[in-house]
Structures are given as C-alpha cells and as structure tokens.
Amino acid sequence: MSELSTPLLDKHRELGATIVDFAGWQMPLRYTSDVAEHHAVRTAAGLFDLSHMGELMVTGPDAAAALDYALVGHMSRMKLWAAKYTMICTPQGGVLDDLVVYRRDWEHFMVVANASNRETVVEELRARIAAGGFDAEVADETAAIALIAVQGPRAVDIVTAMCEIGAEDPPALKYYTAANVLLHGGMHAFVARTGYTGEDGFELFVPADLAADVWDLAVAHGADAGLVPCGLASRDSLRLEAGMPLYGNELSRDRSPFEAGLGRVVNFGRADGPERGDFVGRDTLAAVKGSGTAEVLVGLVGEGRRAARAGYTVVDADGATVGVVTSGLPSPTLGKPVAMAYVARSHAEPGTELAADVRGRREPMRVIALPFYRRGA
Template sequence: MSADTTQQAGKPTGPRQTPLHSVHSALGASFTDFGGWDMPLKYGSELAEHRAVRDAAGIFDLSHMGEVRVTGAEAAAFLDFALLATYSTMKVGKAKYGVIVDESAGIIDDLITYRMADEEYLVVPNASNTPAVAAALAERAEQFRSAGTADAGSVDLEVRDESGDTALIAVQGPAAEAILLATQDDAGARAGIEDLKYYAWAPLTVSGIDVMLARTGYTGEDGFELYLPNPQAVSLWEALTAAGEGHGLVPAGLAARDSLRLEAGMPLYGNELSRQTTPIDAGLGRMVTAALKNKSEFWARAALEQLAGTEPARVLAGLTSEGRRAARAGAVVSVDGSEVGTVTSGQPSPTLGHPIALAYLDSAAAEPGTAVSVDIRGKANDFTVTALPFYSRKQD
C-alpha cells in the first residue's frame, strides 16, 4: 500500500494513509486526522500504551513525518545559511535538533537533521509542516545559489523531498535496546546497536531490510527510529513486533505519544511552537546566541540580532497541581487576579499522578515555585510553576 492511497488523479479525497494503515486497522486502532494524515490515535487504552512505554516499550508509526535530503559539496554551507543551528561542524553519523525560522524569526518548524555523509544531510520536519519546510528550503537554495556565484547553476547543491517514499517506525521505552538486539544474530551488529549514542545514527539490517537506525525520540525514554522505503514498512513492523514478544512491546498511538512528550517537557508545534513564537520565546536563546557568534550570514540574522538584546514578553514554563482537574490549551493563568499567561498543553500525568501543563508566562511569573491560578471551566485552580522536564528517565 502506498502512502497516497486516498489520493486519486492528483486530488486528495481525504487524509493520507501511511504504508502501515492496514496494520493499524487490523489491530483495531482508532484513527484521527493529524497533519493531513489518517493516524492511529490509540489501539485500546491510551493509558496502558503510555505506561507500556514507561515500563517496557511501545512501537509507533511515524511515517507521516517528513524527510528532505540535502546533498552536494555546498550542502553544509547551505544548511548553515538556511537553518538556525550550525551544521557544517557536525560529524557524519550525528544528529542535531534545530529550528527553521521565517524572516521575522517566527518558528516555521522544529526539526532534526542527520549528517549522512560529508556532502549529504537528512532533514526531518513535522508532518503538518513538511510542505512548508520543503518549500522554504527549495526557495532558500535558489537564493543561496544566486548569492554564491554569478553562475548559479554551478553551485553543487540539491534539495529533494523524499517524504512520500519514506516510512518511519519508532521503538521507545526502557526495553527498546533489548528489542533491537533481539533482531540480530551477528555480534558486530549487536555491538553497533549497544554503542549507538543519543542523537546519532547508523546503518542496520533487520530481517533482510536495510534501515537507517537513529537514537533520538520524543517520549523521554531511550528509543530508536528506523527509516526505510515504504514497500518494506509492513515487514519491518512485523519483525520488530516479533522481536518485542517477551519484552512487553505494544503498539502505541498519538494519544500516548502526546502524554509522553508532555511529561518530558518537549514542545509540540502548533501548541508551544508557531510562527508567532521565536526561538528565544521557546527557550532556545542559546541556539540564537551561538548562531550570531559562529555564523556570518544566515536566514533572519537581522531579526534575531534585534531579539537577542531583548527579554521575551513571555517564556515557556511548566505547571503542576496537587488537585485533580487538568488545565487545557487556552486556559488563562493568573497571579493575584491579574493575567500572566496562557496554557499551551495540559493533561493529567499518568506517570506522576497529578495534572501537568506547559504555558507561556510573563517572565516575572515564570520562576519555579511561583503560585499561580488557572481558569478551568470558569473556576480558579491552584497550580505551581515547575522546572522542566516534569519527568526524567532513570539513567543506567
């Protein structure tokens, strides 16, 4: 099944389906439209899926995420120009978290970029933002070519959107490494999995399928992401599921993914990040400082220079409550009756047993320990500003 089974004659007839859609249907998944994709929300109990990832492992279909490959002798210099972080100093085999901003320094998306080779990178944007990111990179590539030489055609640079051809499966949780090891008989391959560091990648073969194995994650747990061509996605899912037998592996949907990332204090585009927020607002000021110090010309430099010397009106902070009612996105946060912020994400924490939330707060009210009030359905509820993350996994 292709990733475009709901499209006919080039015209969308509904949300797109990943190459694993039939697998999710067979597992009894409940689906939701997420970023224009028909994605599994949950397979049964979202609470059970959340707890499985914290205690054992969950397997996620992330094939809705984008993949944009940047190649050529000028690839490193181009990414330094087009994105906020510095990519020319990355080592092959490493990954880096970063953002792409517009001319006003508003965040178009947050993304992970892998250095595949000296002249090759893979940029992974969020599903709903993939068209915008791919278009921005293509447009900036043209500007980079024109600025670099009188003969723009001589610049060795290619930007290629491979999102429609690429599947992505994640295995997250404390048993994730054991599950990946269970797919391997070769001692060298097993050592490669064990030695793979956080925010790094390596090639791997699983049941005869060649994959790009990355170790990043969006759950606060150890885990892996496996990139591969669409036609082999079902076979890989089945192989990983078989390897997970005895390790507590369960399929997990978007609902669990959201509660897991919230506990880990990780921002979600559309909630904590948007074109109305800058990297400084989102707590990425050090990334801005490094870019201004280490790079000459890059996208939105002038706007970021203006912001660098100012304090943001509001900053991203965590909130917790000893009560039972959870704050939801849009809830007003107050101190002594005066509004000081707005909740961007919130729900009960399955792991911690009490409500948690992310909110943009006035800087004066964002100090951990500050008592605040959150309006939940017209009633004031007590919360406390808390340092992030809410939850951190136990390190070996």
C-alpha cells in the same frame, strides 16, 4: 492538504486502532488505552508508526553551507552519522518548524520535518538555497520512507535483537547518532538513537514497502519484553511529561526559540570558535537574545484533579491574566495535572503560585522548571 495514508494503515486497522486525520494523514490515535500505552513506554517499550513525518534529502556540494544559511544551527559542523535538533525560522525570528537533521554523508543531509509543515519546509529550503546561490538540491522522499520508533527502557534490547549483523550497533550508538544496520530478513534500515518520549529509544527509517515486515519484526522480538503498539495520544502525553515542545502548541511563527526556552539551538558562532556566517533571522534573533522576552515557557503542576488544556488562561493571585496554556493533561506518571504555558517573565520563577481558568473555575497551579519527568531521576 491531500489525505495521505501510512503504509502501515492496514496493520493498524487489524490491531483495532482508532484512526484519525492528523495533518492530512490517516494515523492511529490509540489501540487500547492512552494511559496503558503511556505506562508501557515508561516501564518497557512502545512501538510507534511515525511515517507521517517528512523526510527531506538535501544534497550537493553546498548542502552544508545551504543548511547553515537556512537553519539556526551550524550544520556544517556536524560529524558523519550525527543527528541535531534545530529550527527553521522566519526573518522575523518566528519558528516555521522544529527539525531533526541527520548527516548521512558529507554532501547528504536528511531533514525530518513535522507532517503539518513538510510542504512549507520544502518550499523554504528551496527558496533559501536559490537566494543564496548554493549548489544543492532538496528532494521530498516522505512517500518512499516509513518511520518506525521503538521507545522505552527495553528498546535497546528489542532493536538489537532485530539486527542480523552489526548487532552491537544499537547499544553502541550514542544519543543523537545514527547508523545503517541490516535487520533479520535482509532488510536495511537507517537507525537513529532519537525519540520524542523522554525515554531511551530508536527510530528506524525503512523503505515504505518494507514497513509491515519491519513492524512485524519488532513485534516478534518485543513480545517478551512488554512491547505494545502506541498511538499519537500516548506520544503526546509522553512528550509533554518530558517537556518537549509541539509545533502549533509551544512553537509557532509568532514565537521565537528564546521564548520557548530553546535559545540554545540558535548558533551565532563563538569568539573563540569557528566563524558562523549569516542565516535567515540572525539579526532579529540576536536582538531578542540581547533584550530578553516578555513571556517565557514554563511548566505548571496542578494541585487538584482538573487539567488545564491548550488555550486556557493563566491568572495570578489577583485574578489578572498573566499567560496562556499551550499544552495540558493529567500526567499518567506523576498522577497530577501538568501543563506548559507562556507566562509573563515576572511570574515565571519556579515556585510561583498561579491558577488556570478551567471552564470558569480557578485551578491552583505551581510553576516548576521543565521537564516534569526525566528518566533515571
């Protein structure tokens, strides 16, 4: 994969960010402290550059029908300006990527893919459109679009202040909906009330050549609200606390949505509702739903201070291996180690006492229902 640069790379360097390679992109890992950036999002607001995410436009008379076939969600039922979390699966039921789809017009959808899977998703969408004979096209507009997120309890105030007209739009937006807004300086943005932190927040899709101006606008209007730039490290700890899966950790070609506890995103249609046609992986996923899975994704909370990391073994009271950790770290909000892990269904009941093998030492952990953190709770 070729190395790509966010249009905000110079801005991140000016701010002293630690820059790392992430899925072929040069991206900020942190600016100051992972924990400080994490707490800023939980208490005030954080500013994220997410320009590495893929923006794929699916358009044409059969765009909705094509996505119905290509994805596990019933996309043709989406209303205008709605957003929907969904997945693209293999015929064997494994997850190729998890996606957020926005309906920008009746024949225009924007599919947001993970950076590491963007090329795969483009190829699969095009192949499935061709296989089904749909009148639709896929355009990869990632390089032309920057994605900037404002996340946290003060996000709505900051984004509202950034608007020139339609200033009432951000507060009026419901969760997982979007709108076109005009920002100060005459800049247009497609703004969605979506995010990956467990907090209220907004994601602003803007032309790449306006990214620096929009970033500066957010900084200017967020200064008094406690807004701080945040890197990929704090984004990971925030999403883990919120129990949100990460592709390559909780999601993969070897796991179905049902194993990940996300079977709800697979829409087979209802006997009392609209018909749902065939989609890639339908038969396999229906069989998995009917038979259940041997392993399930659970949350683990540690009793000590040592965190279990991805790949660490999970064992029962007798020392027998019952699972594997997919993500883990010390939770800045809870003050305890937390992890997500796939464990045998027989050991997945909340309250079950297990342990993680942390470099040869068993660290006691208890199964809990996800998420670890829920805002307002």
